[in-house]
Amino acid sequence: MKNVLSTKHLTSGQKKILNDAGINFQEYEAINIHYQEFQLTTDFDYFIFTSQNAVRAFINHNSNFPIKKKLGRECFCVGEKTKSLLEKNGYKVVKMAHNGAELGVFIAKNYKKESFLFFCGNRRNDDLPNILxxxxxxFKEIIVYQTELNPQHFSEPFDGILFFSPSGVKSFTLSNEVGHSTVFCIGHxxxxEAALFTDSIVVADTPVxxxxxxxxSLHYNLSIKK
Structure with missing residues (x-):
């Protein structure tokens, strides 16, 4: 039986995918997220969110409430789950891209004269703001959450390690070697980041x-029960 490590806690439905495939796994949080206070301005046309954490921080922040009637902005975002969370909370998503670079190119091509409020974390990727x-x-960048590395040492080797962000890779490798493990990454x-430590990398077809x-499961030639 293959043994893998997930660098974030999985939902019951996600765990079922591995369980049904006969894969043994451990899980822990390689990073911790802390929402922070911020001031919201209104002289902009659109919102940009590149993570679910940014959406949650925005929605939960009390400073939004006094100008709630002005928050009917349309959004641009990265990731299907980010799009779903925005729509669930009543926001219209104009464009969903799979990564920041793709979103930046789209905006630069189609929205040259508009202005944007970009909500992100302190460890956000540079691709989108560099392109803009x-x-x-x-655009104006507002940091709405802090990503804190949570390094933890593991004495046993794993057949595979699952990473969901560059910060997760950085956190894991602070206290561990990748060694001969196959690394599975949510996106490019x-x-x-993982390529700095190994050549054995498998990337998800879409960042979900x-x-x-x-x-x-497919990598280890195991079938998923329907």
Missing amino acids: TKHKIH TTAG VENLLKKV
């Missing part, structure tokens, strides 16, 4: 946790 800056797109940005778990 290069194309002179007017995460894979880029369930798709990554199915990749793990």
